[in-house]
Amino acid sequence: PLWDTEDLLEALVDTSLLESAAPGRYRYHDLVRLYARACADRDEHPPTEKEAALSRLLDFYLSTAARVYAIERPGDRLVDHLEPTTYEGLAFTDRHEAQDWLYAESHCLLACVRQSASSPTTLRRAVDLLWASLDLAESGANSKEYEAVATLLRTAASKTGDVRAEGRAANALAYVHHYQGRFDQADREAESVVAAARSIGDPLPVCWALNARGAIAHYQARFGDADEHLTLAIALFREAGxxxxxxxxxxxxxxxxxxxxxxxxxxxxxxxxxxxxxxxxxxxxxxxxxxxxxxxxxxxxxxxxxxxxxxxxxxxxxxxxQRLWEGMTLFRIAEVDMADRRYGAAAAGAEMALTLLRGIGGEWRRGIVLTVLGRALDGIGQSGRARVCWQEALALYEELGAPEAAEVKGLLGRALAA
The missing domain is CATH 1.25.40.10 (Tetratricopeptide repeat domain)
Known part of the structure; x- marks a missing residue:
């Protein structure tokens, strides 16, 4: 019961075995946590007690993360396709409260997913918890940790032959690669999701993987493929309600x-x-x-x-x-300002976008922002700074083999000729 639990926790705070970081939140000192874990590994009899505790925690996280997802995305059917849970999670009164919980719990949540990867009885719930917590990857706040855990789950599912879990873990990986601008890797993962999920009749991953493949094909200027993937995704989403x-x-x-x-x-x-x-x-x-x-x-x-x-x-x-999308939206507003010949405003917006996208979004996105920033700087007469932006963008595009390199070469050529 909640009140008994709180009394126990407060007793541990009184004896300095726990710290209370905020009302209702408790944490171990690092050394105490390591010692507690060693004691649990050594002393739990039978060992299934520890496994059962982890399973209850996983249930709590999955149920609560599903509620966060539902309050953020009303009408989204993902929550109807997750593994069932026995234990209820937390309820939230508004989306801000739900977001606060998800980001505050992110490291513990991902640690729980990682620890649950080794058991076939918890693997599917761990994969679904990762999928329901996609905001942690999309925002850029926890993308590296999220990617490492998704890779671990995909490997674990492959070893156990769990096609459903492997396909869903690959779906999470596809989205991480997509957000980080690694489009070839993202497309390979999404393609594998479609094949795996279709083979076992798991419809929602097929829909989302096709949607991802369409977006990726757009970035790679494969517009015919993109149209095909997205048209099919629309039909399948509609069929799935x-x-x-x-x-x-x-x-x-x-x-x-x-x-x-x-x-x-x-x-x-x-x-x-x-x-x-x-x-x-x-x-x-x-x-x-x-x-x-x-x-x-x-x-x-x-x-x-x-x-x-x-x-x-x-x-x-x-x-x-959502720092990634905040940065990209600033960039798009800069494009509007460029079209409106408001070059100073466009330069300021593009510079803010670059700052927000530092370390997230991948090099392709950095390249498109640098290209527009160069155009804006050129528009206000700062041609030297414009050339520096275009040179950096060109280096990024050439390393990626991106088609945008030709456009930037043209900008540089005209700038040097002038």
Whole structure:
């Protein structure tokens, strides 16, 4: 019972075996924790007591993380496809309280996932906990630790022959690689997810992997492949009764329509995706919808409307601690300012984006921001600084083998000729 537990914890604080870092939160000193773990390994009889305790903790984390996911993403069907739990988790009154819990618990949660990887009885729940905690990777706050744990789970599932767990762990890895700009690796993982999940009839990973493959193909300028993946993802999300997933794929498909010159289609699709999120009360992913709509409106020349959509998205991303998307939205606002010939504002926005994206998002994203920053600096007469930006962007693109290298070479060539 809760009150008995609190009395025990407070007694341990009184004897200096625990510290209370904040009301309702307790922690070990490092040395005491190591000693406690050694005692548990040595003294627990039978050893299954320790395994049962870890299983209860895993249940608590999975149930609570599912509630965080649900409050952040109303209408998203992922929570209906997770492994069942016996023990209830925490309930939250609002999304900020839920976010606070997830980020405060991130290291402990991921440690629990790591420790649960070695047992077939806990492996599937550990994988689903990782998937339900995707915000830890997407925000950039815990992406390296998240990636290491996802890799461990994928290996463990492969060794035990658990195709469901392996496919879902690969899905988590695909998204980490995607967010970090490692598109080839992301696509390989997502392709393996589709094959594995289809083979056992696990529908939701197929939908999300196809959505990821479409977004990745867009970044690699494989627009035909992107269109095919996303069109199928929309159909499968619709079949699964997952309107949030359908909205995500629609917003991604709108970017393919933009890239292939079908601006009217792009605006329509992005607006539909954003409206679907709005109807579901989907604040965080609704910001992704506004982001997509802002891009489409920019290309359509509706600059004021585009700036409004992107600023609204920016406020949500900042409030939700999504540093990656906060940085990318600042970059997109800088693109709007460039189209509006507000070069000083564009330079300031792009510089802020670079600061936020430091260490997250990958080198490709850094390259596109540097390219726009160079254009903005050139627009305010700082041609020397502009060339430095383009030279750095070119080096990044050439190392990645990215098609954007040709554009930057052209900018540098014209700058040197002038």
């Amino acid at each position: 997952d309107p949030a997933g359908e909205a995500a794929a629609l917003c991604n498909l709108s970017r393919i329509r933009l890239a292939t010159g079908r601006t009217e289609d792009a605006v329509r699709m992005a607006r539909k995706g954003a409206d679907m999120y709005e109807e579901m009360g989907h604040a965080l992913k609704g910001a992704n919808g506004r982001y997509a709509l802002g891009l489409a409106l920019t290309e359509d020349g509706q600059l004021k409307a585009a700036r409004n959509q992107l600023r609204e998205a920016l406020a949500v991303f900042a409030d939700s601690r």
